[in-house]
Amino acid sequence: MKQRVEIVTRILDSNDQLAEQNRKKLDAHQVFAINVMASPGAGKTSFIVQTIAKLPEGLRLGVIEGDTAPVTIDSDKIIEAGMPAIQINTGGNCHLDANMVGLAINQLNLDDIDLLLIENVGNLICPAGFALGNHANIVIASIPEGDDKPYKYPNIYRNIDVLIINKIDLLPYIDFRMDYFREGVEMLNPGLKTFEVNSKTGEGFDGWIEWLKERVSTTQK
Amino acid sequence: MHELAVTESLLAIVVQSAEANHAQKVTDITLSIGALSSIVDDSVQFYWDHISKGTIAEEAKLHFNRIPATIRCLDCDFEFTLEEELTPCPNCDSIHLDIIAGEEFQVDYIEIQKEETNSNETTS
Numbered sequence: 001m002k003q004r005v006e007i008v009t010r011i012l013d014s015n016d017q018l019a020e021q022n023r024k025k026l027d028a029h030q031v032f033a034i035n036v037m038a039s040p041g042a043g044k045t046s047f048i049v050q051t052i053a054k055l056p057e058g059l060r061l062g063v064i065e066g067d068t069a070p071v072t073i074d075s076d077k078i079i080e081a082g083m084p085a086i087q088i089n090t091g092g093n094c095h096l097d098a099n100m101v102g103l104a105i106n107q108l109n110l111d112d113i114d115l116l117l118i119e120n121v122g123n124l125i126c127p128a129g130f131a132l133g134n135h136a137n138i139v140i141a142s143i144p145e146g147d148d149k150p151y152k153y154p155n156i157y158r159n160i161d162v163l164i165i166n167k168i169d170l171l172p173y174i175d176f177r178m179d180y181f182r183e184g185v186e187m188l189n190p191g192l193k194t195f196e197v198n199s200k201t202g203e204g205f206d207g208w209i210e211w212l213k214e215r216v217s218t219t220q221k
Numbered sequence: 222m223h224e225l226a227v228t229e230s231l232l233a234i235v236v237q238s239a240e241a242n243h244a245q246k247v248t249d250i251t252l253s254i255g256a257l258s259s260i261v262d263d264s265v266q267f268y269w270d271h272i273s274k275g276t277i278a279e280e281a282k283l284h285f286n287r288i289p290a291t292i293r294c295l296d297c298d299f300e301f302t303l304e305e306e307l308t309p310c311p312n313c314d315s316i317h318l319d320i321i322a323g324e325e326f327q328v329d330y331i332e333i334q335k336e337e338t339n340s341n342e343t344t345s
Contacts (some may be wrong), residue, residue: 183316189306
């Protein structure tokens with residue numbers, strides 16, 4: 001006897017449920033968490049280190065670093081900058097998932113953290129598909145990657161709250177049409193909050209830090 | 222993108238549902254996959270053939286219901302299907318757009334084989 005069984009469930013349902021658990025845990029400790037996505041080399045870690053340097057007094061930060069290989073290069077930089085960091089080795093996987101982030105969250109003392117930055121694996125495709133339980137998503141684009149990225153990787157620009165355009169000091173040397181790039185983003189995510197920055201010097205960070213302060217204060221302890 | 226993780230998730234959902242319905246075997250699985258979900262059918266099929274071995278869903282056929290990316294213009298309400306590259310509204314050139322379909326990513330239903338044992342009770 002043959003029978004049809006209706007399911008209608010999102011394929012990543014189990015990941016979504018774990019993400020929901022992470023979210024509840026973060027909320028219980030009043031931690032505001034951000035998923036930081038970008039391609040390899042866009043400057044995610046440098047951006048986080050510069051953000052730490054410019055953090056307002058009293059705002060306590062924690063970082064989860066996702067990498068595909070068992071290296072601690074990125075988390076070492078964060079710890080050197082004076083903040084707690086947990087390194088996740090995804091074992092070759094192209095993205096972080098809710099389970100990995102849940103395990104990392106358990107290693108952090110959430111009562112000592114106001115803001116958690118989760119640095120995803122450098123990749124413009126896969127991280128967009130997996131919920132982690134964070135409160136906001138940001139993408140860091142950088143000038144040397146080229147101005148066609150929103151057209152080639154549309155998914156990553158959808159459902160994000162902030163776009164950072166990094167390495168703006170390289171604009172004079174690279175054929176990057178800012179209008180073309182931003183028009184592509186506008187088609188995918190109308191009115192997206194965008195900050196143009198240089199993570200080496202800290203140029204352009206004021207707006208980003210203001211945004212952070214405002215968002216974190218809404219979950220303040 | 223990450224078809225192995227996706228396929229593992231799919232297998233878990235299918236096996237759980239098949240067992241809950243006392244299936245002997247899963248014969249068919251129908252999925253809805255939006256054009257914007259970056260899932261490659263062949264790749265899912267490839268992983269499926271490997272990881273479903275020895276499970277109740279071994280040899281089940283995967284059917285992909287592809288849903289095109291549909292965009293609505295927020296300025297003139299014109300609806301169009303995205304074929305390749307992202308473009309402004311073909312009707313009014315606006316860049317204020319909303320994606321209304323194409324992000325689907327779900328298991329719709331499975332077809333299972335059950336034992337005939339109960340049929341004596343229900344049919345004469």
